[in-house]
Amino acid sequence: MLNEAQIIARLEKFFPKYIGDDAAVIKVSAKKSYLVTKDLLVEDIHFRKKYFDPLSLAHKALHVNLSDLAAMGAKPEFILCGISIPISYQKYSTDFLYHFARLCEKEKVILIGGDTTRSPDKLFISITAIGTALTKNIKYRSTAEINDLICVAGNLGVAHLGLSFFEKSLFGGKKFKKIFLRPDAKVKEGQWLANQSCVTSMMDLSDGLYIDLKRLCQQSKVSGNLELERFVPTADFISSCNLVGFDPIETMLTGGEDYSLLFTVKKAKYQKLFSKFKKKFGYEVKHIGHISAGSGIRFTRNGKHEALQLKPFSHFGEL
């Protein structure tokens, strides 16, 4: 079966200019642009009703879309919500819509429309988010440069660990489960990073660091070097990985749905950026590697090449 990347590659033949980033850019004027993104959430592919209460699903549906806007540095403004509802899901879906509307208010985005229909058996949610940005500040995937540092703002592998606690019906992992259920889009961080000229490229981490960095490098026509000694899992993360049967470093590299921000920064400027970021947001940016010439992703540990066979993250049944 064609996967999403192959389908996008086909579509790019028709519309080469517009597809490939987290959100599409519509230039309104020389200064201002609208950014538009659309993400689907499908029952038993992206979520299971048995562990997603309506509030968590509403939170996730909204934030995965806000995250796409954050990834390009946009300010979220408007939301459209499409939902297809199985006949037996009345209470669940009206609760979902109630919470979704409240969360839009909380995030100061305006719910401007949508569509509700019946569904034969599964719940389908389709959100469109529209944001604004100064055209000159928008960050893309295609602009990473050789010698830039590769950085992440946010978690790595944590949401996937949470998902695994649910899927394996294990006790514990409460902290990780919550991050999986209700990821917070890094909207403020995205806008702030977009405003820094030393940040050369950006995207959000929805499918896992390994596969998403590969995409960024492909679009930028460079290669990514991940320095494994920089991946330092917490004791809590390690013990929970052990419980689930995961390798902690591999989980950090491939686990999806963290909705952290992956970005590259000019080497000469990173120290100043990191300290300003920490002061502003209260947590540290992770520096995890650097950009080189070539293509693909390489791994090193203390300067020595290391071969890793990684199985990219997929949702239960994502393409």
Add this chain to the structure above:
Amino acid sequence: MLNEAQIIARLEKFFPKYIGDDAAVIKVSAKKSYLVTKDLLVEDIHFRKKYFDPLSLAHKALHVNLSDLAAMGAKPEFILCGISIPISYQKYSTDFLYHFARLCEKEKVILIGGDTTRSPDKLFISITAIGTALTKNIKYRSTAEINDLICVAGNLGVAHLGLSFFEKSLFGGKKFKKIFLRPDAKVKEGQWLANQSCVTSMMDLSDGLYIDLKRLCQQSKVSGNLELERFVPTADFISSCNLVGFDPIETMLTGGEDYSLLFTVKKAKYQKLFSKFKKKFGYEVKHIGHISAGSGIRFTRNGKHEALQLKPFSHFGEL
């Protein structure tokens, strides 16, 4: 179960200003607005794969969204396509995407993004369409006035008749089936009508004249009077209705999915408008009734009240 109208009514409590028309209006400047709409197409609710070839489905998915923009007088500009694909539908869905991209080219709209995911069992399509309009020209549902004439540009009941030929596995009805499979959004007509100041309100006919006019009247706080002697089905339509077991007038009143334009026009100006329309588009606008004070829909035949019990159109399983 709550229907779409009830869900929208709930959402309107939170966001009263933005929901209720065919598309949402985002004012970019005093002059220009963006209009955004989103329509879902769900397998076995809105279409069945057995009689929707991929080209027809692509056509319909695009045009039902373009129709929402047409209904407010907007020029379609951008499209996002979300699709959830069951694992066994690879050829069907890549054919769909191929045709969808080609049709976007044909309609001169730019496919700027989307999302593809797997689906557990049914094909699910979510399109977002974005158009532009001069803010002052945009037509709404809420602005019909007493004594305006009620008019329709396009078919009434024809698509539903086509659907019934499919659903009842009857031979014939080719012309009607085609209109059901591949409705053409009245994009040019919508823009032209929006430019006429004598047109006081407008919407598209997706759920059938009776229910859609009721919505328009509700939003405009007026009542609609349908003059049944003005509904003149063709011989072909009558004989096909007989074959399917439908009453022709009732089918014209309740059949959905024609994607015609329903609009109201100032009485003093309608003759000039009608002749200009005919000259420009080569077919006649139907004048089918008038607006009065009050609420709801009334039926008359040659001036005499007539009681009709209508069962509103629904898709196979629309809310």
